Every structure is written in structure tokens, then in C-alpha cells.
Amino acid sequence: MTLRIGCHGNGRRINVAGKRAFISGISGQDGAYLSSFLIGRGYEVHGLLRRSASSDVVGYRLKRLGVYDDVTLHDGNLTDLSGLIRILEAVRPAEVYNLAAQSFVNSSWQQPILTGLVTGLGATNMLEAVRIVDPGIRYYQASSSEMVGLADDADQTGTIRYHPRSPYAVAKLYAHWMTVNYRESYGFHASCGILFNHESPLRGIEFVTRKITDGVARIKLGLQDTLALGNLDARRDWGHARDYVRAMWLMVQQDEPDDYVVATGRAVSVREFARIAFSSVGLNAEDHIVVDERYMRPADVDVLVGDPSKAARVLGWQAETTLDELIAEMLEADLERVGKADR
Ligand code: NDP
Numbered sequence: 460m461t462l463r464i465g466c467h468g469n470g471r472r473i474n475v476a477g478k479r480a481f482i483s484g485i486s487g488q489d490g491a492y493l494s495s496f497l498i499g500r501g502y503e504v505h506g507l508l509r510r511s512a513s514s515d516v517v518g519y520r521l522k523r524l525g526v527y528d529d530v531t532l533h534d535g536n537l538t539d540l541s542g543l544i545r546i547l548e549a550v551r552p553a554e555v556y557n558l559a560a561q562s563f564v565n566s567s568w569q570q571p572i573l574t575g576l577v578t579g580l581g582a583t584n585m586l587e588a589v590r591i592v593d594p595g596i597r598y599y600q601a602s603s604s605e606m607v608g609l610a611d612d613a614d615q616t617g618t619i620r621y622h623p624r625s626p627y628a629v630a631k632l633y634a635h636w637m638t639v640n641y642r643e644s645y646g647f648h649a650s651c652g653i654l655f656n657h658e659s660p661l662r663g664i665e666f667v668t669r670k671i672t673d674g675v676a677r678i679k680l681g682l683q684d685t686l687a688l689g690n691l692d693a694r695r696d697w698g699h700a701r702d703y704v705r706a707m708w709l710m711v712q713q714d715e716p717d718d719y720v721v722a723t724g725r726a727v728s729v730r731e732f733a734r735i736a737f738s739s740v741g742l743n744a745e746d747h748i749v750v751d752e753r754y755m756r757p758a759d760v761d762v763l764v765g766d767p768s769k770a771a772r773v774l775g776w777q778a779e780t781t782l783d784e785l786i787a788e789m790l791e792a793d794l795e796r797v798g799k800a801d802r
């Protein structure tokens with residue numbers, strides 16, 4: 460049996476025999492990797508795509524992973540509840556992954572209200588759409604290590620404490636607790652993944668890891684000489700997005716919904732990340748990095764390192780890509796892209 464759904468440009472015939480998933484944030488880094496992962500498992504994948512005047516470039520991540528023609532994209536916005544309801548009515552997914560967000564921490568100080576509306580209230584819109592259309596839908600919320608912020612990551616019973624340090628983190632904490640609340644109030648099969656930083660060649664260029672690998676590629680190819688960064692002493696627990704989307708899916712497959720920390724368990728400073736990236740192409744980071752106050756945050760978090768033992772014990776999940784492998788993959792992609800653009 461097949462059906463055709465009104466969608467964003469790439470309409471195609473759909474096999475309704477397979478499991479169907481709906482992803483908000485499908486055009487982002489995680490949305491692309493999750494689409495690829497689910498398609499590899501026989502899912503029919505639908506996604507929410509916000510209207511853009513640059514529709515030629517939106518979707519480039521899905522194209523990079525070779526899955527653009529295999530997903531069905533629906534025009535909509537996380538802030539538009541009636542649209543979300545209509546889309547879920549049409550798609551009738553078994554699983555919803557809420558990944559859409561204003562996800563850049565820096566921007567959340569410039570746009571605190573938008574961040575609250577999208578990253579925070581947007582999650583409630585998605586939960587409400589599920590409640591109205593089919594409360595039996597299994598649900599994943601993209602929670603963040605940024606919610607932990609300044610708090611110790613766990614007390615003696617393993618309960619996470621939170622001290623969010625940015626408007627983004629505050630909005631994520633609201634979305635997190637709303638998801639927990641829908642689980643407790645309505646019996647939703649809703650799980651939150653408290654994911655620590657995860658990167659890839661598809662990471663947005665404004666995030667520090669991608670900024671570094673892009674900068675190293677440009678310096679190596681003679682296109683620039685310096686790389687301006689902010690807080691070099693911040694330490695983060697960096698994994699690969701490809702590994703982390705597998706954890707999202709595993710959470711949704713469990714008999715009981717729950718919340719999980721997804722991390723590598725190892726924190727490395729921005730300075731050390733840059734040192735590895737520069738040295739792997741034969742350059743000395745200290746010769747090229749300049750510290751620029753513009754990239755300092757009004758409030759930063761010095762160190763975020765996660766304990767993935769619950770994910771390992773219950774989900775059987777662990778990070779497979781090492782930091783060195785991650786940096787090598789990102790650098791290779793940026794060297795190739797920057798090299799081509801320069802010809
Ligand atoms: P990205 O910034 O790469 O992707 C965000 C996605 O949300 C994009 O598809 C974007 O669309 C979409 N989006 C933004 N605003 C709206 C809106 N109003 N309506 C509909 N869609 C919208 O993020 P990542 O893929 O890195 O992260 C996925 C999720 O996980 C986010 O919620 C993020 O906050 C969270 N997270 C990420 C971590 C990480 O290290 N990557 C760690 C922990 C949590 P468009 O392409 O049009 O911009």
C-alpha cells in the first residue's frame with residue numbers, strides 16, 4: 460500500500476508497511492544523521508522543514524549523506540501548533556524525534572525571546588500535537604548537557620542537578636521538564652536524551668569544533684593566517700553525532716521511557732582540540748590562534764563531562780568514535796571542501 464503526502468518539493472511514493480518516524484530539525488546535523496540511521500533500518504522518514512528563501516541550500520546535510528530523496532519534508536514551524544497537528548494527522552508516525560531548536564548558545568543572548576519560543580515553547584507545541592493526534596506516539600526530546608551548567612553532574616543517588624547558564628540552557632531545561640511532565644501526567648512514552656557535545660563534518664560552522672577544523676583547513680591552504688577564538692580553557696566532552704543518534708533511537712525502543720546521559724566521559728579543552736587539529740596538518744596552533752573578546756560569552760561553563768554509564772548499562776550504548784578520529788574526519792572534509800572552493 461502506498462500514499463502520497465503533501466510535502467516540500469520532494470514528494471514520492473511511500474511504503475506504509477514500514478515503521479514511520481517524524482523528525483523536527485531534520486535539516487540540522489543530528490536530523491541528517493538520524494534520517495540516515497532510520498532509513499538504514501527500514502523506516503519511512505518524514506521531517507519538518509521551516510520555509511526558507513534559501514531553499515537551494517536547505518537540505519544540504521541530507522544531500523551530503525545521500526538521503527535527501529529518501530525523506531519526505533513537510534513545510535512547517537515548531538512555533539506553529541496548528542501546522543504541527545495537521546502534519547502529524549497526515550503522517551501518523553509511530554515515533555517523533557523533537558530535534559528542532561535555536562541551538563547556538565551564543566545567539567541565545569542576542570535572541571532570548573526567540574530561543575524561548577522555539578527551543579522551549581516549541582517543544583510544548585510538539586508535545587501538544589502528539590497529545591492531540593495520538594498520545595501513543597513514542598517521543599524523543601533533545602535535551603542538553605548545557606542544562607547541567609554549573610551544577611555538579613550528579614548527586615549520590617545519580618540524580619542530575621541543573622544550573623543553566625544561558626537563555627538557551629534555560630529554554631532546554633523548560634522543554635526537558637515539560638517532556639518529563641507529559642510522561643508523568645499522560646503516560647507518554649517520552650524520553651529525554653541529555654546529550655553532551657557531538658560534532659561531525661556536518662556541524663554548523665559557528666560551533667567551535669567546526670570553526671577550528673575549517674580555520675585549520677584555510678590556514679593550511681594559505682587562505683588565512685589566524686584563527687580568532689574565545690574561551691580556550693573551556694572543556695567539553697566531544698563525541699561524534701553519528702554515534703549519538705543511535706542512542707536516541709535506542710531510548711525510543713525501550714519498553715519504558717526514561718532519561719539518559721549520552722557522552723564519552725572524557726573532557727578536552729578548546730585549546731587541546733585546536734592543538735590536535737593544527738598538529739595533524741603539521742602546524743603549531745600557538746602560531747595562529749588569537750583570542751578575541753567578541754567570542755567570549757556573558758556566562759560560560761568551564762567544564763562539562765558526562766557519565767554515560769546508564770546508557771551503557773540499559774541501552775548497551777557507547778561512543779564508538781574517538782576524539783582523534785572525529786577531528787581527522789572533520790579536517791579531511793574541510794580540507795577537501797576549502798580546497799575545491801579555492802580552485
Ligand atoms: P542544528 O542547529 O544543526 O539543527 C537545528 C534544527 O532545528 C535545524 O534543522 C533547524 O532548521 C531547525 N529549526 C530551528 N528553528 C526552527 C523552527 N522555528 N521550526 C522548525 N525547525 C527549526 O542542531 P543539532 O542537529 O546539532 O542538534 C539537534 C538538537 O539537539 C537541538 O535541539 C540541539 O539544541 C540539541 N543538542 C545538540 C547537541 C550537539 O552537541 N549537537 C548537544 C545537546 C543537545 P534550519 O535548517 O532551517 O535552521
Ligand code: GDR
Pocket residue numbers: 562563564565602603604605654655656657665666667668670687688689690691693694695729754755756759760
Ligand atoms: P556549546 O558549543 O556552546 O557547548 O553548545 P560551542 O561549540 O558553541 O562552544 C563550546 C565551547 O567553546 C568555547 N569557545 C567558542 N565557541 C564558539 N562557538 N566560538 C568560538 O570562537 C569559541 N571559542 C571558545 C565556548 O565558549 C564554549 O565553552 C553546543 C550546541 O550544540 C548546543 O545546542 C548543545 O546543547 C551543547 O553543545 C551541548
